[in-house]
Amino acid sequence: QVQLVEAGGGLVQAGGSLRPPCVASGLTFSxxxxxxxxxxxxxxxxxxxxxxxxxxxxxxxxxxKGRFTISRDNAKKTVYLQMNSLKPEDTAVxxxxxxxxxITSATPTTALGAWGQGTxxxxxx
Numbered sequence: 407q408v409q410l411v412e413a414g415g416g417l418v419q420a421g422g423s424l425r426p427p428c429v430a431s432g433l434t435f436s437x438x439x440x441x442x443x444x445x446x447x448x449x450x451x452x453x454x455x456x457x458x459x460x461x462x463x464x465x466x467x468x469x470x471k472g473r474f475t476i477s478r479d480n481a482k483k484t485v486y487l488q489m490n491s492l493k494p495e496d497t498a499v500x501x502x503x504x505x506x507x508x509i510t511s512a513t514p515t516t517a518l519g520a521w522g523q524g525t526x527x528x529x530x531x
Contacts, residue, residue, distance in 0.1 A: 407432045408430070408431075408432045408433045408504060408520040409430065409431045409432050410428055410429070410430050410502050410503070410504060410520060410521060410522035411428070411429045411430075411431075411522055411523070412426055412427070412428050412500060412501065412502055412522040412523065412524060412525040413426060413427055413429070413525055414426030414427055414525060415499075415500065415525030415526045415527045415528075416526075416527070416528070417528045417530065418492055418527070418528070418529055418530070419529070419530050420492060420493055420494055420529055420530065420531050421491060421492065422492050422529070423488070423489060423490045423491075423492065424489045424492065424527060425486055425487065425488045425489065426486070426487055426489075426500060426525050426527070427484050427485070427486050428440065428442070428484065428485045428486075428487070428502030428522060429482075429483060429484050430483045430484070430485075430504060431483065433504065433520075435480055435483040436459055436460075436480045437459060437506060438459060438504040438505065438506060439456060439457065439458050439459055439504070439505055439506070439507065439508050439509045440456065440457055440476075440478060440485040440502060440503070440504050440509070441453065441454075441455065441456035441457075441502065441503045441504075441505070441509035441513065441518070442454040442455045442456070442476060442485075442487045442500060442501070442502050442503075443500070443501045443502075443503060443515060444496075444498035444499065444500045444501070444527075445498055445499050445501070445524075446495075446497060446498040446499075449498075451501070451515050452467065453467050453509075453510075453511045453513065454466070454467055454470055454474065454487070454500070455467065455470065455474055455475075455476040455487060456476065456508075456509040456510060456513075457476045457477065457478050457485060458508060461477065461478045461480070463508075464476050465509070465510045465511060467511055469495075470489075470496075473489065473490050473491045473492075474487060474488065474489050474490070475487075475488040475490075476488075485502060487500070487502075489527070492527075492529045493529060494529045494530065494531045495529075496527060496529050497527060497528050497529050498526075498527060499524040499525065499526050499527075500524060500525050500526075500527055501521055501522055501523075501524045502521070502522045503515075503518040503520060503521050503522075504518075504520040505517070505518050505519070505520065
């Protein structure tokens with residue numbers, strides 16, 4: 407059974423940084439592409455970033471390019487989302503998802519079956 411657990415959320419001031427991990431179990435981690443998504447109150451879940459199985463390819467939403475970096479450690483079955491220069495509009499619950507198919511900004515959230523429970527990131531102005 408695939409399990410994804412996000413952590414590392416919290417309250418941070420605008421301009422600050424967070425690095426939430428997504429820890430996976432119950433799967434051959436190196437066979438899965440991993441994506442980070444977020445959902446703000448009253449809004450739909452949206453793509454943030456994704457990384458390929460080997461880590462050789464990464465994808466970002468335009469809104470986070472240059473500020474967020476996704477990386478993975480296959481030995482630890484963990485994907486990290488380094489978030490710098492945070493803005494109040496980054497406030498959301500952040501979720502990670504896993505899939506054998508490549509995850510990009512064009513991937514519909516309904517196509518992904520494995521999700522974590524989410525971690526709340528709140529950025530104060």
